[in-house]
Amino acid sequence: MGKKKTTEENHHMGKRTGYSLIDGVYRIAPSYVTAFGEIAILRSGVDEMLASVTRHAAVTLSQITKSHKRIWDDIIDDLGLDPTIVWEYLPDEIIREKQKED
Secondary structure, eight states: OOOOOOOOGGGOOOOSEEEETTTTEEEEEEHHHHHHHHHHHHHHHHHHHHHHHHHHHHHHHHHEEEEEEEHHHHHHHHTTOOOTTEEEETTEEEEEOOOOOO
């Protein structure tokens, strides 16, 4: 059987750092490992922030939807409008039957 190569025998120098090549797998320098770790921490922070904003937006949109329905229910009840008709509110304080789009 052949002699197994040690890590020292597989140590090489790149342009700026050393690395080991064992069974086709590169073991990079600690400075690169640290750089990847720092980026992973930053990415994790952004992921957590986006998840928090997404949760907040989902809750807020749900509340908006409920409030919107409640307003329409109140208007339909107050004015005695047909609840089977789709109504729309226009910015100039007008409520009318929603027009079918062509």
